[in-house]
Amino acid sequence: MVFSSALIGLREGLEAALVVSILVAFLVKTDRRHALRYVWPGVAAAVLLSIAVGAILTYSTAQLSFEHQELLGGSLSIVAVGFVTAMIFWMRKASRHIAAELRGKMENALNVGPAAVLLLSFLAVGREGLETAVFFYSAVQTAQSDTIKPLIGFVVGIVLAVALAYLLYRGAVRFDLAKFFTITGVLLVFVAAGVLGYGLHDLQEAGFLPGLTTLAFDASTVLPETSWYGALLKGVLNYSQQTTVLQAIAWVAYVVIVLPLFLKPTKKTVPAPAAAAVKE
Secondary structure, eight states: HHHHHHHHHHHHHHHHHHHHHHHHHHHHHOOOOOGEEEEEHHHHHHHHHHHHHHHHHHHGGGGGGGHHHHHHHHEEEHHHHHHHHHHHHHHHHHTTTTHHHHHHHHHHHHHHHHHHHHHHHHHHHHHHHHHHHHHHHHHHHHTTTHHHHHHHHHHHHHHHHHHHHHHHHOOOOOOOOHHHHHHHHHHHHHHHHHHHHHHHHHHHTSSSSTTTOOOEEETTTTTTTSSSHHHHHHHHHHOOEEEEEEHHHHHHHHHHHHHHHSSSSSOOOOOOOOOOGTOO
C-alpha cells in the first residue's frame, strides 16, 4: 500500500502545492506581499482540517461494531472513488487555465478584503485536503492489518509534492505538468478501481450487499497476498487473493469505462507552458 498511498499524496499534494505557489507568485509579482500574511493562515487551517478529518475517520471507527465498521468503510471507499474520479477529470480539463482562474479569484479577493483572501486560500487547499483525507482513510482500510505503511507512503508523497512545487516555483526544474497529471491519472484509475472493489467487499461483509461467498476466483494458493509478488500487486493495484464476482465486475467495469474516457483526446486551445504557469 506504500505505492498507492504515495501516489495519492504526490498527486493531491502537488495540486494543492501548485495552487499555493500560483497564489503566492501572483501576490509577489504584483507587489502585494502584504497579503501573504492572510494566505498562510488559510492554508494552515485547511491542512489542519484535513489532518483532523483523516484522524477522526481513521481512529474513531474502532468504537463501532464490525458490521458498522464495514458499512462505514465501504461507503467512504465509494465516496473516495467518486472524489478521485472527479479530481482526475477536473485537473485534466482545468490544468491549462487554472493559473489564470486563480489569479482572477485572488484579484477579486484582494478587492474585498483580508478575510476574502484567507477564505480563498482555505477553500483552494481545503478541497484537495478533504479529498485526500477520505481517500487516505480508504487506503488504510484496504491495508487492513497494517496502517503504518499507507501513512509512510502518504507522507513520502506529500514531501515529494512540496519539494517539486517549490522547485517549479523557483524555476530550478521544468517538466510537462499536463503529462505528469495524465500519467498519475492513469495510475490512479487502477488504484481507484481497487478501492472500489474493496469498498463493495466491505459492504458485502456488512451484509448490505449480497454475494460475499460467490467468488470470481481464489488465488490464495498460487498468488497469496503474503508473498512478495502478491504484496506488490496488492500495494499497486489493490489485488485481493479472494475476489467476489461483484468486486471483479466492478473493477473491470470501472477501468473499461473510466480509462478510455480519461485518455480521450481533448480539443486543444493555445495553452501557456504548464511549468511556467507557476511563475506567472
